Amino acid sequence: MRTVHDIHGGIHPPERKALSRPGELTDAPIPPQLVMPLRQHLGVPAQPTVEVGDTVLGDQQIAAAQGVMSVPVHAPTSGTVVAIESRPIAHASGLEDQCIVIETDGHHRCLDAVGTDDWRALDAITLVERIREAGIAGMGGAGFPTAVKLSPGPERPIETLLINGTECEPYITADDTLMQCHADELIEGAQILAHVVSADAILIGIEDNKPGAIAAVEAAIARADADIELATFPTKYPSGGEKQIIEILTGQQVPSGGIPADIGLVCVNPGTAVAAKRAIIDGKPLTHRIVTLTGEALKNPQNVSACLGTPITALMAHAGLNAIAPQRVIHGGPMMGFAVSNLQAPITKITNCLLAPTATELPVPEPAKPCIRCGHCAEACPASLLPQQLYWYARAKDQEQLAEHRLFDCIECGACAYVCPSQIPLVQYYRAAKGQIRDSEQEKRRSDNSRGRFEARQARLETEAAAREAKRAARKAAAQSKADAEGADPIQAAIERAKARKADQDKEPEQTS
Amino acid sequence: MSLLKVTSPHASGQSRVSAVMRDVLVATVPGVLVLTGYFGPGTLINIILGGLVAIAAEYAVVAMRGRDPRVAVSDLSVLVTSTLLCIALPPYAPWWLIAIGVLTSVLLGKQVFGGLGYNPFNPAMVGYVVLLISFPVQMSAWAPPRGLAEVPGLGDTLRHVFAPTTIDAVTAATPLDLLRQNTGLLFDDLLRTSAELTSWGGIGWFEANLAFLVGGIWLLYRRVFTWHAPIAMLVALAVCALMGYDGGSSESGGSALFHLFSGATMFAAFFIITDPVSSAVSNRGRLIFGALIGALIYLIRTLGNYPDAVAFAVLILNFCAPFIDHYTQPKVYGTGKAGSKET
Ligand code: SF4
Ligand code: SF4
Numbered sequence: 001m002r003t004v005h006d007i008h009g010g011i012h013p014p015e016r017k018a019l020s021r022p023g024e025l026t027d028a029p030i031p032p033q034l035v036m037p038l039r040q041h042l043g044v045p046a047q048p049t050v051e052v053g054d055t056v057l058g059d060q061q062i063a064a065a066q067g068v069m070s071v072p073v074h075a076p077t078s079g080t081v082v083a084i085e086s087r088p089i090a091h092a093s094g095l096e097d098q099c100i101v102i103e104t105d106g107h108h109r110c111l112d113a114v115g116t117d118d119w120r121a122l123d124a125i126t127l128v129e130r131i132r133e134a135g136i137a138g139m140g141g142a143g144f145p146t147a148v149k150l151s152p153g154p155e156r157p158i159e160t161l162l163i164n165g166t167e168c169e170p171y172i173t174a175d176d177t178l179m180q181c182h183a184d185e186l187i188e189g190a191q192i193l194a195h196v197v198s199a200d201a202i203l204i205g206i207e208d209n210k211p212g213a214i215a216a217v218e219a220a221i222a223r224a225d226a227d228i229e230l231a232t233f234p235t236k237y238p239s240g241g242e243k244q245i246i247e248i249l250t251g252q253q254v255p256s257g258g259i260p261a262d263i264g265l266v267c268v269n270p271g272t273a274v275a276a277k278r279a280i281i282d283g284k285p286l287t288h289r290i291v292t293l294t295g296e297a298l299k300n301p302q303n304v305s306a307c308l309g310t311p312i313t314a315l316m317a318h319a320g321l322n323a324i325a326p327q328r329v330i331h332g333g334p335m336m337g338f339a340v341s342n343l344q345a346p347i348t349k350i351t352n353c354l355l356a357p358t359a360t361e362l363p364v365p366e367p368a369k370p371c372i373r374c375g376h377c378a379e380a381c382p383a384s385l386l387p388q389q390l391y392w393y394a395r396a397k398d399q400e401q402l403a404e405h406r407l408f409d410c411i412e413c414g415a416c417a418y419v420c421p422s423q424i425p426l427v428q429y430y431r432a433a434k435g436q437i438r439d440s441e442q443e444k445r446r447s448d449n450s451r452g453r454f455e456a457r458q459a460r461l462e463t464e465a466a467a468r469e470a471k472r473a474a475r476k477a478a479a480q481s482k483a484d485a486e487g488a489d490p491i492q493a494a495i496e497r498a499k500a501r502k503a504d505q506d507k508e509p510e511q512t513s
Numbered sequence: 514m515s516l517l518k519v520t521s522p523h524a525s526g527q528s529r530v531s532a533v534m535r536d537v538l539v540a541t542v543p544g545v546l547v548l549t550g551y552f553g554p555g556t557l558i559n560i561i562l563g564g565l566v567a568i569a570a571e572y573a574v575v576a577m578r579g580r581d582p583r584v585a586v587s588d589l590s591v592l593v594t595s596t597l598l599c600i601a602l603p604p605y606a607p608w609w610l611i612a613i614g615v616l617t618s619v620l621l622g623k624q625v626f627g628g629l630g631y632n633p634f635n636p637a638m639v640g641y642v643v644l645l646i647s648f649p650v651q652m653s654a655w656a657p658p659r660g661l662a663e664v665p666g667l668g669d670t671l672r673h674v675f676a677p678t679t680i681d682a683v684t685a686a687t688p689l690d691l692l693r694q695n696t697g698l699l700f701d702d703l704l705r706t707s708a709e710l711t712s713w714g715g716i717g718w719f720e721a722n723l724a725f726l727v728g729g730i731w732l733l734y735r736r737v738f739t740w741h742a743p744i745a746m747l748v749a750l751a752v753c754a755l756m757g758y759d760g761g762s763s764e765s766g767g768s769a770l771f772h773l774f775s776g777a778t779m780f781a782a783f784f785i786i787t788d789p790v791s792s793a794v795s796n797r798g799r800l801i802f803g804a805l806i807g808a809l810i811y812l813i814r815t816l817g818n819y820p821d822a823v824a825f826a827v828l829i830l831n832f833c834a835p836f837i838d839h840y841t842q843p844k845v846y847g848t849g850k851a852g853s854k855e856t
Contacts, residue, residue, distance in 0.1 A: 008846070013524050092520075170524065243846060256847035334524040355523075362523050369530050369588060370630030374789040375739070375796075376528060383846040386794055389838070406845045414522030421528040422630075428520045 002203075002231045005251045007244050009380045010236040011415045013170050013335070015209060020294040020301040022173035023180040023212045027305050028291075028318055033082075034102045034309035036062065036073050037089050040348035041137030042144050043069030048100055054081045058110030059285055062100050065132060071145050072135045076287035076307035079104040088342035090312065090331045090351065099346070102309070115283030119192055124150075127196045127280060134279030135286045135349075139271035140164065140175075140240075141332060143350040146272055150196050152261035159264035161199040162249065163190050163273055165206040165213060166240030169333030172353040174290045175270050177303040179206070179213035182274050183220035189277030191226060197266050202228040204270075205249050209235040237335060238413040242267050244382055256409050271352075291347055293319040295356035297327065306347060312354060313343040321356055330355040334362060335414045369422035377416035377426065383409050387416035387426050394433040399440070402433055410434075530629075534589035536737050537784070540728035541596060544780065547724040548600070551717030552656045554670050555604020559611055560596050562674070566615040567595030574624045590629045594618050597784055598637040601777060601824075602644070603655045608674050610651050614640040634831045635791045638824045645824065658717035722779040729783025738789065741796045742803035743782040747773060749807030757815060772811065781810070781823040791831040798834075798841035806830050 039045035046063035056062055056075040063073040083101040091097070119127065132147035152158060163186070167175040179186060186204075194202045206214050214232055221228045233239065233248050243254045245267070252263050260267050271289060278284045287308055294301040299320030306315060312329065321327075330337040333353055340354075347354070377387035386405060393401040410430050417426040548556040571591040575582040585591075595615045602614060621643070622636025623629070645652050733740055754769040772778060777785075786792060786806050793802040806826045813822030 011526070013526070247846075253847045253849060256845065258847070328523070330523055332521075335522045337521055337523065339520070339523070357523070363525075365525060367584075369584075370628065372530060372533075372590075372630050372789050373792075373794060374533065374737075375794055375799075376736075378795060378843070379739070384843045385845055386842065388794060405842070406848065409845050409847060412521075417522050418524060419526045419528055421530045421533050423525060423529070425520060427522065431520075 002229065002249065003251070004231065004233040005248050007236075007239065007247050007382050008384045009378075009382045009415060010238065011380050011418055012235070013237055013418060015235070016171050016294075017173050017176070017209070019171065019296075020173045020292045020303055022176040022210070022303065025177050025181045025290065025303050025305060028307070028310060028315060030077055030104050030106065030108065030307055031310050031314040032104060033311070034076060034079070034104060034307055035087050035311060035344075035346040036075070036100045036102065036309040037087075037346065037348055038063050038073060038098045038100070040073065040143060040308065040350065041071050042142055043071075043148075045098065046070055046073050048084050050081050050084075050100065052081050052084055055079070056081060056102060058108055059113065059287060060111055061133075061135075061285070062102075068148060069145060071132060071137050071147070072285075073100070074135055074285040074287050075102055076309060077102075077104050078107055078109040088345045090340050090345040090348065092338040113283035115281045117281060119280045120195060124196045124198070127192065131196075131276055131279055134275065134284070136272060136275045136279060137286075137349050138269060139275065139289060139349060139352070140269035141336070141350055141352065143348070146268065146276070149266060149268065150193065152197070152259070152266065156261040157264060158197040158199045158261060158266050160201045160203050160250075160266075161190060161194040161197060162246065162260075162265050162267040163202070163204040163270055164240060164242065164245050164267050165204055165210070165217070165270050166245050167210070168207060168235070168237045168240035169335050169337075169353075170237070171294050171355055172292050172333045173294075173303060174292045174352045176210045176213045177292075178270050178274060178290050179210070180216045183213075183216040184223065185274045185277045186217065186270050187220045187224045187226055187228065188281060189273030189275070190228060191224075192276050192280050193266070193268060193273055199266065202226075203249060204228060204230045205245050206230065206232050207235045207239060208232045238382055238411070238415060241382060241411050241413060243411065256406070286349060289347070289349060289351065291315065291351055292353040293356075294353065295330075296358045296361045297322050297356040308348060309346045311344050311346050312340060315347065315354060316343065316356060319356075328357060328362070328364075330357070335418070336412065365425065366423050368424045371420075371422055371424060374421060376419040376421065380415040380419045382413060382415060383411060385410055390433075391424060391426050391429055394429040397433075397436070399433075399437055402437065407433060407437070530588045530590070533737055534593050536732060536735050537593050538589065538596060540732045540737075541600060541725075541784065543724035543727050544721055545600060547717070547721045548604070551658045551720065552604045554667050555606070555656060555674075556600060558670055558674055559599035559602050559604065559606060562608060562611050563595040563599035563602075563615045564592055566612050567591045567619050570616055570619040571624070574620065575628065578628075585628065588629060591619060591623075594623065594636045594640075598640045600780065600784075601637065601641050603652065605654070605656055605670060605674065606651060610644060610648060611674075613647075614644045616640075617643045630790055632790055633834075635785060635788045635827050637788075638785065638827045638831075641824045642828060645819065718776070719774045722774040725779040725783060729779065732783060732787075738787040739796055739799065741799040742786050742792060742806075745800045745803030746782045746786055746807035746810075747778070749804040750778065750811050751807075753808050753811035757811065767815075772814070776814070777823045778810070781806075781827065785823060785827055786830075791834065793834045793837040793841065795838065795841050795843050797843065798837045801837050801841065802830055802834060805833070 044066050047066050048063045050056060050062045056079060058075055058077045060075050061072050062075050065072045079102045081100060082103045086096040087099040089097045128147050128150050131150065136146040138144040138146060165175055165179055190202050204217055206217065217230055221230060231249055238244055239248055242260060246260055246265060247253055254260050255262055275286045288305050289308060290303055291306050292303050293315055299322060302319060316329065329340045329343060331340050331351060331354060332338065334355060337355065371388055371391060373388050375388065381387055389405050390402065390407055393405060407430060412427050412430060414427050417424065420426060545556055568586055568591060571586055572582040575585040595618065598614055598618050599611065602611060618636040618640030622634060622639035623632045626632045729743060732738060750772055751769040754767065754772040758768050786803055793799050809826035809829060810822045813819065813825055
């Protein structure tokens with residue numbers, strides 16, 4: 001039995017997970033239109049490979065990765081490309097982004113899939129490439145390209161592949177449902193990923209509030225007779241933070257500013273592992289995902305497997321949204337999710353939950369009161385920060401103190417704001433402060449660059465001027481001595497000077513930079 | 514459908530400032546009851562009078578600032594300040610003393626800095642110290658406990674408060690006064706000659722300390738504050754007293770028990786130094802903050818010129834709190850040695 005370590009802080013908000021009946025999974029209907037954002041991951045958007053008017057089949061690539069920090073996009077079903085344009089997307093900033101719009105034909109004709117059972121014969125590079133080509137990005141929330149995560153480089157040997165089945169946010173049951181319904185695929189996927197990163201061990205961590213998932217995964221491990229360790233640990237938010245689960249299960253902390261691979265770990269979400277299995281063994285790209293539709297404003301809260309690109313409004317209608325204005329629909333969970341600004345926005349690879357709460361369920365926050373420095377926030381902070389001090393310095397825009405108090409180690413989990421008796425939207429201040437610091441750092445880099453260029457040019461001009469001066473002096477001296485020697489022939493001297501000048505000019509073309 | 518724009522987190526816990534303040538007020542009840550039982554209704558009158566002045570002052574200042582005064586008053590913080598001050602004032606204090614004290618606390622202690630959350634010093638202690646320096650006679654006029662003198666009824670009390678001419682009638686030295694004024698007697702002799710003194714701190718005082726301890730433990734249970742500052746203060750005070758106690762000579766500073774249960778010890782530990790705004794922020798910082806206050810209380814009690822020392826000790830440490838904070842930042846996740854165990 002593995003010793004489970006405690007993390008600092010943490011909170012126990014009401015879980016509300018039973019609401020969406022974890023473990024039951026149905027397919028969401030295919031909507032008439034799918035809106036496929038070119039960037040559903042963290043990094044560089046994909047490049048469309050289809051044109052308006054093209055017919056596409058299910059699983060067909062419609063946009064290709066551009067470089068390492070990019071993943072391709074595939075059509076979830078057959079249909080016609082009707083637009084490639086800017087559409088509202090589900091993003092905290094509430095912006096629009098380039099999307100490929102597919103009118104579905106309802107036939108769901110797909111490309112023939114080519115997978116392999118003999119993946120152990122393939123080398124890591126091939127497998128990583130297939131995973132990238134399948135469009136897989138982290139499905140836990142950040143959407144980090146999985147291929148990048150699987151390539152930590154030779155200087156970071158990996159000991160353990162960690163499957164993070166914590167799902168600690170209230171309400172969300174997508175991973176729970178996935179682990180219950182697709183446990184065998186999860187085990188296969190985990191084995192593939194471990195093979196890719198040459199990990200010696202596979203560890204699956206699940207919070208103890210998911211007995212269904214724990215039993216299903218245990219049974220699947222036994223069926224596969226796999227050497228996989230399943231660890232359970234007490235429920236507490238935010239145990240599912242990557243850094244947190246690593247500390248819980250290993251007692252080690254990921255160095256500040258580092259990645260888990262620095263301490264020999266690669267940590268992925270169960271959805272990512274299942275997607276990897278489907279990519280390699282079934283030859284299927286990532287086109288669907290499990291989304292929890294929940295909240296008391298829904299008549300039928302549930303988990304669905306939905307086509308990526310399905311508009312949020314279609315899923316809300318499917319679950320019976322009882323629209324009472326003003327309504328809040330949260331993309332993600334109640335702790336870290338963001339309020340969607342346009343329900344026409346589609347779901348993407350990172351959409352694990354759509355939460356439609358009633359006003360009594362999650363009341364709109366009261367106006368903030370002053371910080372009374374009670375310290376409850378510091379007690380709750382899983383990163384051992386002092387949120388009250390960060391708040392103070394964020395308001396004072398004191399970037400030096402913010403760095404001193406390690407603002408960038410804040411994982412924006414919201415535990416501090418949850419416990420704050422003054423109802424201060426602390427995380428909002430931290431996000432804003434981080435943004436400002438990033439901006440001013442960029443500004444500084446730019447001005448450093450231009451100052452550097454300016455100084456280098458200045459120095460070059462000075463040395464050139466000095467060199468010219470030295471040459472002139474030398475020439476003068478030479479001419480003088482020649483004149484002295486030749487008995488002062490002014491014409492000859494003038495010719496000499498002209499010759500010397502000509503030679504100088506040939507040697508030194510005018511600097512134009 | 515109109516969509517609400519709110520940033521995460523969307524869920525919030527139950528804790529509210531006004532609830533925290535209400536808990537503090539409730540926790541003072543046992544102590545106030547004991548004080549009333551032993552010294553008569555003086556403390557109660559202090560609290561009511563002080564509360565009215567405090568609410569009026571806060572309301573007026575916040576309204577002048579152009580903010581909603583009802584919001585400010587409803588967080589109950591001003592009532593906590595005035596109540597704590599009024600518990601510390603002698604019962605039967607004249608009305609003007611109470612008014613001046615409360616106004617100083619609210620205006621000079623809190624509002625000049627910008628109101629709740631911005632005051633570097635404990636507002637109740639600011640008011641207390643200003644009174645102590647300005648009106649030393651009235652401030653040392655503590656009442657004798659029941660059993661040693663007639664405890665005044667409500668009518669007499671009100672007369673004392675609003676027509677304070679007969680102040681001598683209700684004045685007695687507190688146990689800490691006695692200890693301070695003592696020059697020649699052994700502690701045991703002092704005990705014998707002074708009826709109000711017991712080795713446990715004095716009649717009424719011991720019980721009041723016990724009652725504030727009970728209130729404090731309830732606040733700990735309610736998680737209004739953590740144990741760090743109060744326990745550190747009590748331990749430091751006890752350790753100092755143990756070191757300074759020589760068994761009871763005239764020079765002796767009084768036993769550890771005597772110090773823990775006399776004067777404002779428990780009241781200070783659980784109601785004064787736990788004011789979050791003016792204390793250190795981290796748990797480690799609060800340990801240091803509390804311990805230094807405990808040590809200072811002992812030093813001022815035994816060496817200083819004032820009988821009790823809580824107010825001065827607290828103000829001095831309020832001043833030091835930012836420095837303590839600077840040196841006690843907790844170790845942030847991932848900033849230890851790479852891959853190290855949690856420190
Ligand atoms: S919980 Fe809120 S009021 Fe308390 S110290 Fe933190 S920020 Fe201030
Ligand atoms: S949001 Fe940041 S500061 Fe607040 S508890 Fe989480 S990690 Fe700590």
